[in-house]
Amino acid sequence: MIATKEATGALHRRIEVELECKIISGEWPPGTRIPPEQELTAVYGCSRMTVNKALSALARAGLIHRRMGAGSFVATPNKIAARIEVRDIASEIRERGMTCHFTVLESAVRRATPSDRRLLSITKGKVLGIDTIYRADETSYALERRLINLEEVPGAADVDFSRQSPGAWLLSHSPWISGEHHISAVAADPETARALGVPEGQACLRVERWVWQTKGMISYAEQIFPAIGGHQIEARFMPTK
Amino acid sequence: MIATKEATGALHRRIEVELECKIISGEWPPGTRIPPEQELTAVYGCSRMTVNKALSALARAGLIHRRMGAGSFVATPNKIAARIEVRDIASEIRERGMTCHFTVLESAVRRATPSDRRLLSITKGKVLGIDTIYRADETSYALERRLINLEEVPGAADVDFSRQSPGAWLLSHSPWISGEHHISAVAADPETARALGVPEGQACLRVERWVWQTKGMISYAEQIFPAIGGHQIEARFMPTK
DNA sequence: TAGTGGTCTAGACCACAGC
DNA sequence: CTGTGGTCTAGACCACTAG
Numbered sequence: 001m002i003a004t005k006e007a008t009g010a011l012h013r014r015i016e017v018e019l020e021c022k023i024i025s026g027e028w029p030p031g032t033r034i035p036p037e038q039e040l041t042a043v044y045g046c047s048r049m050t051v052n053k054a055l056s057a058l059a060r061a062g063l064i065h066r067r068m069g070a071g072s073f074v075a076t077p078n079k080i081a082a083r084i085e086v087r088d089i090a091s092e093i094r095e096r097g098m099t100c101h102f103t104v105l106e107s108a109v110r111r112a113t114p115s116d117r118r119l120l121s122i123t124k125g126k127v128l129g130i131d132t133i134y135r136a137d138e139t140s141y142a143l144e145r146r147l148i149n150l151e152e153v154p155g156a157a158d159v160d161f162s163r164q165s166p167g168a169w170l171l172s173h174s175p176w177i178s179g180e181h182h183i184s185a186v187a188a189d190p191e192t193a194r195a196l197g198v199p200e201g202q203a204c205l206r207v208e209r210w211v212w213q214t215k216g217m218i219s220y221a222e223q224i225f226p227a228i229g230g231h232q233i234e235a236r237f238m239p240t241k
Numbered sequence: 242m243i244a245t246k247e248a249t250g251a252l253h254r255r256i257e258v259e260l261e262c263k264i265i266s267g268e269w270p271p272g273t274r275i276p277p278e279q280e281l282t283a284v285y286g287c288s289r290m291t292v293n294k295a296l297s298a299l300a301r302a303g304l305i306h307r308r309m310g311a312g313s314f315v316a317t318p319n320k321i322a323a324r325i326e327v328r329d330i331a332s333e334i335r336e337r338g339m340t341c342h343f344t345v346l347e348s349a350v351r352r353a354t355p356s357d358r359r360l361l362s363i364t365k366g367k368v369l370g371i372d373t374i375y376r377a378d379e380t381s382y383a384l385e386r387r388l389i390n391l392e393e394v395p396g397a398a399d400v401d402f403s404r405q406s407p408g409a410w411l412l413s414h415s416p417w418i419s420g421e422h423h424i425s426a427v428a429a430d431p432e433t434a435r436a437l438g439v440p441e442g443q444a445c446l447r448v449e450r451w452v453w454q455t456k457g458m459i460s461y462a463e464q465i466f467p468a469i470g471g472h473q474i475e476a477r478f479m480p481t482k
Numbered sequence: 483t484a485g486t487g488g489t490c491t492a493g494a495c496c497a498c499a500g501c
Numbered sequence: 502c503t504g505t506g507g508t509c510t511a512g513a514c515c516a517c518t519a520g
Contacts, residue, residue, distance in 0.1 A: 010489060024417040025455055036505060047491045049290075052506080060301070068506045069499035077416050080327050084476055085320050175318050176265035176304075184473035185426040185446035185466070203444035203468075205426035214266055225426070227444075232425035235325060251508060277486060288510045293487080309487045310518035486518080491511100499505075 011046055015054035023063050023074050030076035034064055082237035086181065086209070088167040089134045089142050089223065098136040104162055105131040105195065109150065116147055119210075119220045125151040130166050133195060140196045141229055146221040153218055170211070170219055177218065179211040183233065188226065196226055203227040252287055256295035264304050264315050275305060275313035323476035327422065327450070329408040330375045330383050330464065339377040345403055346372040346436065350391065357388055360451075360461045366392040371407050374436060381437045382470055387462040394459055411452070411460055418459065420452040424474065429467065437467055444468040 022028045035043070040051040055072060058064045066072045093100035107130045112120070116127045128148040134141045146166050148156045159169055171177075188202040196202075205225040211218045225231035263269045276284070281292040296313060299305045307313045334341035348371045353361070357368045369389040375382045387407050389397045400410055429443040437443075446466040452459045466472035 012489080026415070026417065030416055038505080047493090049492090049509095050490060052508095053489090055506090066506065067499080068497065069504075071499090071505060077412075080412070080418075080420070082325050082327055082420075082422055083322055084325055085322050086476075086478075087320050171318075171321075174267070175271055176267065177321075178479045179321070179323075179477070181323055181476040181478070182473045183424060183446070183476065184471070185444045185468040187444040187468060201442065201444075203426045203428040203442075205424070205446075227426040227428060230425070232423045235327075235422040235424065236420070237327075237422070238419045253508080279486080288512090290490095290511090291509060293489095294508090296487090307487065308518080309516065310485080312486065312518090483520090484518100485520105487516090489513100489515080491513080494508100494510080496508080497506090499503100501502085501504105 011044065012050045012053040012057075015040070015044055015051060016057050019054065019058060020061075020063060023058075028074050030074050032074045034072035034074065036071060080237050082235035084181075084233055084235040086207070086233075088165060088171060089144065090165045090168060093134065093136040093141060096136070100141075101135045101138070102165055103133045103135075105133060107131075107161060109157055119147060120149050120217045122149060122151070122217065125149065128156050130161060131195075132161070132166065134165075136229075139229070140198070140226065142231070143192060143195050143224045144221055145224075146219060148219045149217055152213070152216055166219075167221070174213055174218065177211050177213055179209060181210075182206075182208040184208075186224070188224070192224055196224070198226045198228060205231055205233070207233075252285065253291045253294040253298075256281070256285055256292060257298050260295065260299060261302075261304060264299075269315050271315050271317035273315045275315065277312060321478050323478035325422075325474055325476040327448070327474075329406060329412060330385065331406045331409060334375065334377040334382060337377070341382075342376045342379070343406055344374045344376075346374055348372075348402060350398055361388060361390050361458045363390060363392070363458065366390065369397050371402060372436075373402070373407065375406075377470075380470070381439070381467065383472070384433060384436050384465045385462055386465075387460060389460045390458055393454070393457055407460075408462070415454060415459065418452050418454055420450060422451075423447075423449040425449075427465070429465070433465055437465070439467045439469060446472055446474075448474075 019034070037048050037051045037055065041048050044051065055064065055066065059066050063075055064072050065075045090100045090102060109126055109128050112122060112125055112127045117123060120127065128150055130146045132144045134144065150157055153174070155173070161169065184206050186204050186206045188196065188198055188200060188204050190200050193200040193202060204227060207223045209221045260275070278289050278292045278296065282289050285292065296305065296307065300307050304316055305313050306316045331341045331343060350367055350369050353363060353366055353368045358364060361368065369391055371387045373385045375385065391398055402410065425447050427445050427447045429437065429439055429441060429445050431441050434441040434443060445468060448464045450462045
């Protein structure tokens, strides 16, 4: 066994890290052929399964590309994929060390309007519309306009959202979800400006979130953060997953 | 071998998909104990390594949590991790089916000012500052203010950025990078408004990007997209990776 | 102490790529 | 055809957890 440094952990893990270093350092530029598994078993003095585990991990992480019968090659990244973690607004405020209060401005069950149907991609049924103001240390932090599809989540109609925020309830109630975000900037319209207590036309960050489960769309939420609050979304990207 | 349906692919993959379905459908809620590997080998009539491969993949994807000596359990997701793909502005415009023109407003090599040093986390050295306007079909699309650390990327001083955009050159020149984005909303200051041809105070989406390699910070870029252009960032999240 | 996951072996057969 | 990765086996030893 070759041991240039201490054997800190599993061998397959050390092989993975060692190869990863060669790739992200540029020693093996994109397109470089990785030594075949057979050869690596000789280098590391281990079985093929162990080498395979390391190479498979690198392939899953997108650092190499494996072609059956041909070999393994360092991948050529053409786009940057960043990862953002979107938390519930209430827990986000608390993580910043501030106290969070939220007030439900409006909460009403209604038959889906044309606008509701478009946002939730449904053709009929009832929806629950909830408008909530979030305050961080008594300062307006965000306005959330949310639609919940009662056909998919009938229990939502009976929840007291003055105690638990809609976002937190939905996450705890149906944990495994898929969805999509759209992040954009908007100028505060009169109604939004009044609700948030900011000047009309104020630059705001808008996050729209569609959430669905295997069956269908669960919820749509539009969150408006005035730029005054300094709200920002952080996203990190790394060559290794 | 048990085959309730067609054996479409690798067995370890089918096991993984089957267990994943039980989790994201809610049949196995968070905290549920997964049958031990030993038991699954009996269920699927295969060796332990095959079951292990499926469970390891689920663990890596974050769907289950494995504790040595204790067992495997369905994970409790507490935050939503979304994935955004940030492309070069020029290629982004072209993907929208528009033609892209960019104009370098200013390009100058200078000794790092205090502001440069703070943004690039350096204490000395020279930087290249480039301000670029991107137009989509003759309409202002974005303003980019970029700093390149010439200590890390000395070759940047000799590139003709009127032909290739700085972002595209950097990506092709040093492919394996790490970094961070901050996404926020800002009101256009007078200088930005003039450069983009929009009213002062216009709501804009701002994307800041720090990029580094193993050694140190390579570049800082601030991109301003006026809300008028309808620019938005899309992010998708899924329970399975 | 018994059960569980983490790791590893030394083979094996197959599908596919490239010569 | 040979070399490659994709998959799988039937064991094994260890570290750790829980009762």
